[in-house]
Amino acid sequence: MKPGSHYLVVSALWLLGIGATRAQTGSIPNRPTLPVPLTPVIQVERPGAVRDFNVDAAQARQMVNNALLKLTSASDIGTAWTRLGITPQDIVGIKIATAGGSVMSTHQPIVQAICDGLAAAGVPATHIIIWDKLGNQMTSAGYPLRTASQGKPAIASVVPDNYDPEVYYRGWTTGSLMWGDYRFSNPSGDADSDCTRSYFAKFVTETCTKLINVPVLTDNSSVGINGCLSTLALSSIDNTRRLIGPPTFGTPAICEILFRNCFRRKTVVHILDALVAQCAGGPSFDPQYCQDMGALYVSRDPVAIDSLVLPRLENMRQHMGVPLIGPAPVYYIKAATLFNLGTTNHSQIQLVRIP
Numbered sequence: 001m002k003p004g005s006h007y008l009v010v011s012a013l014w015l016l017g018i019g020a021t022r023a024q025t026g027s028i029p030n031r032p033t034l035p036v037p038l039t040p041v042i043q044v045e046r047p048g049a050v051r052d053f054n055v056d057a058a059q060a061r062q063m064v065n066n067a068l069l070k071l072t073s074a075s076d077i078g079t080a081w082t083r084l085g086i087t088p089q090d091i092v093g094i095k096i097a098t099a100g101g102s103v104m105s106t107h108q109p110i111v112q113a114i115c116d117g118l119a120a121a122g123v124p125a126t127h128i129i130i131w132d133k134l135g136n137q138m139t140s141a142g143y144p145l146r147t148a149s150q151g152k153p154a155i156a157s158v159v160p161d162n163y164d165p166e167v168y169y170r171g172w173t174t175g176s177l178m179w180g181d182y183r184f185s186n187p188s189g190d191a192d193s194d195c196t197r198s199y200f201a202k203f204v205t206e207t208c209t210k211l212i213n214v215p216v217l218t219d220n221s222s223v224g225i226n227g228c229l230s231t232l233a234l235s236s237i238d239n240t241r242r243l244i245g246p247p248t249f250g251t252p253a254i255c256e257i258l259f260r261n262c263f264r265r266k267t268v269v270h271i272l273d274a275l276v277a278q279c280a281g282g283p284s285f286d287p288q289y290c291q292d293m294g295a296l297y298v299s300r301d302p303v304a305i306d307s308l309v310l311p312r313l314e315n316m317r318q319h320m321g322v323p324l325i326g327p328a329p330v331y332y333i334k335a336a337t338l339f340n341l342g343t344t345n346h347s348q349i350q351l352v353r354i355p
Contacts, residue, residue: 038350040299042070042071042352043296043297043351043352045296046063047293047294049275053287057109057112060109061112061116063296064113064271064298067296071269072084078117081118081123084300088124089127091129091207091209092118092123092128092211094115094130095131095214095215095231095236097273098137098140098143099282099283099284100141100218100285102140103285104216104218104276104283104284105137105216106141106273108142108143110271115128115153125152126149126153129153129155130153130156131156133236134157134158145157158235159238162201162207163202163238164202165182167205167262169237169253171198171242171253175195175240175243176241177239180238181199182199183199198237199237200236204266210267211268212267212270213228213271214272215273216231217274217295217309218278219278219279219280219282219283220282221329222249223244223329223332224249224332224333225313225325226282227309227310227333228305229336232270233253233254249331249332251331251335253332254332254336259339259341270299270302271296272296274293274296274297274312275295275296276290276292276293277316278291279291279320289316289320303341304343304344307343307346310333
C-alpha cells in the first residue's frame with residue numbers, strides 16, 4: 001500500500017462503520033449506557049492582562065501555570081508537567097506560531113512559562129526545541145534562531161534542512177513545488193510523485209519525543225481558523241498549498257496528518273494563545289480586526305478547543321461587519337471526531353473557567 005493511502009482507507013472505514021450502525025439500529029438490543037468521560041478544557045481569562053496588544057508578562061506566565069495546575073490537579077508546576085507525560089529524558093518540542101509578527105504570534109511570556117515549567121519537571125534547557133516552519137517569520141516574531149546552550153533552549157525552523165525524507169503524506173491532489181518544499185531543493189526525478197507528497201518535519205518524526213502545541217487565535221481564509229488542528233498539521237509538513245483553500249479547506253488532509261502516531265503519541269497538551277485574537281485578515285497581523293481578549297485555552301483535546309473558540313471568532317466578525325467564516329472552511333474540525341482526535345460535542349466537554 002502506498003504511503004499515505006491507508007489514511008484514506010481509514011476514512012472510508014469510519015464512514016462505512018457509521019452507515020452500518022445506522023442500518024442495524026433496529027436490531028441492537030437495549031444495553032445499559034455507560035457514562036462518557038468529559039473532556040476538560042481550561043479557559044483562563046484576564047482582560048486586564050493585555051492593553052493595546054501589549055501583554056503583561058507576569059500575568060501571562062501565571063495564567064499558563066494556573067491552567068496547567070487545574071488541568072492536571074497538581075500542587076506544583078513541575079508535577080503538572082510530569083502528569084502530562086514529560087520526563088527529564090524527553091526531547092521536548094514547543095511548536096509555536098509566528099506568521100503574525102510580534103503581536104499575533106505566540107507570545108514569549110507563554111513560551112517562557114512553559115520552559116520554566118519543564119525545568120521544574122527536570123527537563124534540561126538543552127532538551128527543549130522551540131520551533132516553527134519558517135525562520136524569517138520566527139525572527140520577525142522575536143524568536144531568532146539559535147542552537148541550544150546551557151540554560152537556553154534551541155530555537156529552530158523546519159525550512160530548509162529539517163524535513164524527513166522517509167516520512168510523507170500523500171493526497172490525491174497535486175501541487176507545484178516552490179522554495180521551502182523539500183523536493184524543490186532535493187528533486188527525486190519523479191516530478192509527478194513529488195507533487196503529490198508532503199514531507200514531515202524531523203521535529204515531529206524523529207527529533208522530539210514529546211510535543212507541546214502553542215498556536216494563536218486568528219482566522220485563516222484557507223482553513224477557516226488557525227487553531228490547534230490546522231496550525232500543528234500544516235506547519236509540520238511541506239507542499240501544503242494543494243491541501244487547503246476551496247473546495248476542501250484542509251478536509252480530510254488535516255485530520256489524516258494528525259492521525260499519524262508521531263502526533264497522537266507525542267503531543268501532550270495544546271495551549272491556545274488568545275491573549276490577542278484576530279477575526280479577519282489573518283494569519284498576518286491586521287490591527288483593525290484584532291481584539292485584546294486576554295484568554296488561554298488549555299487541553300489535551302485540540303478538537304474541543306477549536307470548537308469552543310470558533311464561535312468567539314464568528315461573534316467578533318459579526319460585530320465588526322465581516323462575513324461569517326461559515327461551516328465549509330472549518331469542516332475538518334467536525335471531521336476530526338471521526339479520527340478520534342477529539343470531540344466537538346459540547347455536552348462532552350468540561351469547560352472550566354478560571355480567572
